Amino acid sequence: MKGLKYYIKDSLKNHYAIGAYNFVNMEMLKGICEGAKETNSPTIVSVSEGAFKYMDENFVLGLYNSALKSYKDIPLFLHLDHGKSFEMCKKAVDLKFKSVMIDGSSLPFEENVAVTKKVVDYAHAHGVLVEAELGVLKGVEDEVSASENIYTNPLKAKEFVERTNCDTLAVAIGTSHGAYKFSGEAKLRFDILSEIEKNLPNFPLVLHGASSVPQKYVEKINRYGGDVKGAKGVDEKLLTKACKEHNIYKINTDTDLRMAYIATLREYIKENPTNIDSRKFNSLAIEEIKQLVIEKNRCFNNINRI
Numbered sequence: 001m002k003g004l005k006y007y008i009k010d011s012l013k014n015h016y017a018i019g020a021y022n023f024v025n026m027e028m029l030k031g032i033c034e035g036a037k038e039t040n041s042p043t044i045v046s047v048s049e050g051a052f053k054y055m056d057e058n059f060v061l062g063l064y065n066s067a068l069k070s071y072k073d074i075p076l077f078l079h080l081d082h083g084k085s086f087e088m089c090k091k092a093v094d095l096k097f098k099s100v101m102i103d104g105s106s107l108p109f110e111e112n113v114a115v116t117k118k119v120v121d122y123a124h125a126h127g128v129l130v131e132a133e134l135g136v137l138k139g140v141e142d143e144v145s146a147s148e149n150i151y152t153n154p155l156k157a158k159e160f161v162e163r164t165n166c167d168t169l170a171v172a173i174g175t176s177h178g179a180y181k182f183s184g185e186a187k188l189r190f191d192i193l194s195e196i197e198k199n200l201p202n203f204p205l206v207l208h209g210a211s212s213v214p215q216k217y218v219e220k221i222n223r224y225g226g227d228v229k230g231a232k233g234v235d236e237k238l239l240t241k242a243c244k245e246h247n248i249y250k251i252n253t254d255t256d257l258r259m260a261y262i263a264t265l266r267e268y269i270k271e272n273p274t275n276i277d278s279r280k281f282n283s284l285a286i287e288e289i290k291q292l293v294i295e296k297n298r299c300f301n302n303i304n305r306i
């Protein structure tokens, strides 16, 4: 089977992006795999540091290896999302993750360069790819938080890649982590993205905080006792544009999967007060996540790419 390196090149050449979907349990991972199987899409399955602690390394690897066996024809790549230290990234490399992200974006530039370079040297010696980040995204994602959006500086991006030798770069162009992304109209700074691409021709870039927060889930969560009023995400048309017209090779999705999951559970539990069998609502959640991943892969132009 072709590796992640092949699909990174292929995604830039054929103008699609690979969905990087976060999972925290078997149900989410299964839903993601079912969706990927339906659209025949190479797929990145991500574990954040928080999810890593929640499941522990044996469950993470156990679930991932089980998915590889159950979905033999689908290229599934295990990725560490937002590794905050060399030690965490080293652990993921030693556990044979396919790629790791070192997120030094909240550090001063020189410190970000230093820690990223250290991770790259170690990971490359073990055949593992490294995603780095420059510029800070607004919002909250596990232990990552930032109150102001700082866009990626295109000239600094070039210097950063040259000095660290990272394989891919997460850029900040106006996306934001979490369910409350925009108070007004969602704007992505495609002008900044184009400048980055001029400075780094053909270099694979990553979009974080790119959940679209489908209103059907917001509505359902609120209808069944939740309170996520006003939650809003990125317009999917903008994401498709980023895949087709720019060098975005990977789009992270976490919030939307959580919302699909919790909306399904809330509805079922409220409508079926006598049920005590978790398989009932978890089966529905797997199906909902599957449908969401199919929609996402369409949005990312990632159909029949295997």
Ligand SMILES: [Zn+2]
Pocket (backbone or CB within 6 Å): 082, 141, 177, 208, 209, 252
């Ligand atoms: Zn992120």
